[in-house]
Amino acid sequence: MEGANILVVDDDKEIANALDKLLTMEGFKVMKAFNGLEALDALVQHDIQLILLDVMMPKLDGLSTTLKIREEKNIPIIIISAKSEDSDKILGLSMGADDYITKPFNPDELVARVKSQLRRYITLGNIGNVTNDSQIVVGGLNLNKESKQLFVYGNPIRLTPTEYKILDFLMTNAGMVFSSEQIYEKVWKEPAYSVENTVMVHIRRIREKIEITPKEPKYLKVVWGIGYKIEKL
Amino acid sequence: MEGANILVVDDDKEIANALDKLLTMEGFKVMKAFNGLEALDALVQHDIQLILLDVMMPKLDGLSTTLKIREEKNIPIIIISAKSEDSDKILGLSMGADDYITKPFNPDELVARVKSQLRRYITLGNIGNVTNDSQIVVGGLNLNKESKQLFVYGNPIRLTPTEYKILDFLMTNAGMVFSSEQIYEKVWKEPAYSVENTVMVHIRRIREKIEITPKEPKYLKVVWGIGYKIEKL
DNA sequence: ATAAATCTTACAAATTTCTTAATATACTAA
DNA sequence: TTAGTATATTAAGAAATTTGTAAGATTTAT
Structure with a gap:
């Protein structure tokens, strides 16, 4: 100090x-x-x-x-x-x-x-050039783009590279809703030819990690206010 | 909020x-x-x-x-x-x-x-139980124990689990020097029977990541002031 | 009740991480 | 200087993790 x-x-x-x-x-x-x-x-x-x-x-x-x-x-x-x-x-x-x-x-x-x-x-370990857009906060989620680290209500969660990319995309566009094709093309940076459910499975794993409660709002269409939708838009 | x-x-x-x-x-x-x-x-x-x-x-x-x-x-x-x-x-x-x-x-x-x-x-990404000793700073290294994230002069470096454990051990005991057996037993929590150079290889990779300059102080015995030594003590 | 959308699960392929081992280089002391 | 020991490097296979696929289950809307 x-x-x-x-x-x-x-x-x-x-x-x-x-x-x-x-x-x-x-x-x-x-x-x-x-x-x-x-x-x-x-x-x-x-x-x-x-x-x-x-x-x-x-x-x-x-x-x-x-x-x-x-x-x-x-x-x-x-x-x-x-x-x-x-x-x-x-x-x-x-x-x-x-x-x-x-x-x-x-x-x-x-x-x-x-x-x-x-x-x-x-x-809190933040001397230096921490700009505001080095992290995104949506609800209880806090994604640090620098360290590619996710915090859920303060608890660090280890994301795999693809999981990070998907969350990054969804959180930077919080509020908007995307089809899985859209997500696929943005994250994989290649056209989504067939409608595989690859994105879905990743979303599932992310939800599991951030503990989207599977009870009450069953059959969710969003991840904590972050847009995500499978069907075509 | x-x-x-x-x-x-x-x-x-x-x-x-x-x-x-x-x-x-x-x-x-x-x-x-x-x-x-x-x-x-x-x-x-x-x-x-x-x-x-x-x-x-x-x-x-x-x-x-x-x-x-x-x-x-x-x-x-x-x-x-x-x-x-x-x-x-x-x-x-x-x-x-x-x-x-x-x-x-x-x-x-x-x-x-x-x-x-x-x-x-x-x-700052810290809702939750952030205790005061949630990070260790040694030289230009800053290891966040909460997020298991290493920063080298502010640049985030992704560590593998074992790399993290080793650095954690060395940094919390900064200044002290340990044999590879000691490190092995502390990190793996099991006796080091044979004198493999597993630890050495990990140290190598850590050094590579944090860019210990291989030129000047060739034949290093420490990682930036953090103790590490192979030979028996 | 049926169809479409969403979710779950399991497994195999791909990738990353870890360990081992063989070899190379630097240091130390006689 | 030379042998012996400590430290480094590298490569390759084993182990673990991550990713993609597909088949089937559940939910929703009609």
């Missing part, structure tokens, strides 16, 4: 400098940006592990910046703001921020919250 | 019930406990994804409970407390809590913070 790169974004240079000093003393490496655009730029240029983001800034404000960042990256964002009204906090958090601190803040509390966020981020 | 199990811990039953109602309305499943001991019990009994924890409670207070939980689990902990003094917040956060909310709280902000924590936790 020592040595983590923190980006401080605030148009008020005094505050930015104060934060810089504070965090540097704690052993972090600090970079500064003075508006949202600069922040976005810094993010692509450098390997940053946490962002402290002011709300009111010229060019691109903190909330919009948060939205932009979340399109790309998943790093912890702490919003710092003079607005202490609850509605602002809620707005900030719902836009993807991880914490919201109001000015004036207690320096020690800020440091504590920074460390808390970093601990979570780092503990 | 809908349907996540939340444990509410507060000895004040009115507050506990209010939180229950609030969170249930948001679509969460809520369980209640009325002191720290009950909370710890609930955690082993049920699959809980987030804890809301009061500080002042009989039997085992919130801070001590936080410490206890962190010995075992890594789930998000939000402390709710009447004490709004900064020192308390800092204490709570440094003990491993993920957020700290003071009473009286705005219900919407609380919900927003709960969702924020869950989003982070779930996004």
Whole structure:
């Protein structure tokens, strides 16, 4: 955690400098940006592990910046703001921020919250360039495209290569429904001449692994909200 | 995220019930406990994804409970407390809590913070029982024991079962050096009768995968600081 | 009740992983 | 340097896993 790169974004240079000093003393490496655009730029240029983001800034404000960042990256964002009204906090958090601190803040509390966020981020093994699209979450399923690893409510499930490819396809197109031919052509990348039930069997095995309960909604046509259908469409 | 199990811990039953109602309305499943001991019990009994924890409670207070939980689990902990003094917040956060909310709280902000924590936790693919020692980091190697996934400088490497077991053993005992017999007995859990070079071959493949450079430090005796030695010890 | 769609099961083919063994290279000590 | 031992490499067959096929069972819709 020592040595983590923190980006401080605030148009008020005094505050930015104060934060810089504070965090540097704690052993972090600090970079500064003075508006949202600069922040976005810094993010692509450098390997940053946490962002402290002011709300009111010229060019691109903190909330919009948060939205932009979340399109790309998943790093912890702490919003710092003079607005202490609850509605602002809620707005900030719902836009993807991880914490919201109001000015004036207690320096020690800020440091504590920074460390808390970093601990979570780092503990979960995600320092680095984890972009948002490196994994797909649908319901209780979480497919990590990097490691080709599936989690079902947190429990790791070992997928065979084809099983992975099928789930990947279905999850990236969650909500849509496909015929087995469509799945076959997408996954095997070759025309499905005969209507074998190869895809079906794979689906069956996937269901078994992720424990689609075979009781209540018998005769399922989907895999947990992920489209799948055998008959022609 | 809908349907996540939340444990509410507060000895004040009115507050506990209010939180229950609030969170249930948001679509969460809520369980209640009325002191720290009950909370710890609930955690082993049920699959809980987030804890809301009061500080002042009989039997085992919130801070001590936080410490206890962190010995075992890594789930998000939000402390709710009447004490709004900064020192308390800092204490709570440094003990491993993920957020700290003071009473009286705005219900919407609380919900927003709960969702924020869950989003982070779930996004990172870790709903469930992620214990703190779920991964080992040695040098550029990062072995996730939960997902049995190896990362070499962030790049995921697919390990076969035996390769995983060997690396797991070597990395959990990083720094120590073992004979191939020792490794064999630990990993295969059966006595190494003959001195085959099975282990050696596996080590070879692991090295190949993690790209131990075969040039410079030729005739290696270690795998990146991880002990391994063939000759008898 | 019948037909179509979906599911289940079992087995054989294909592929991957593991073990063995034979051989090669590097180190160590006399 | 040379013999002896430790470590590496490679190849090939055995074992285990993954994949594809097909035949039959169940569910749904008509």
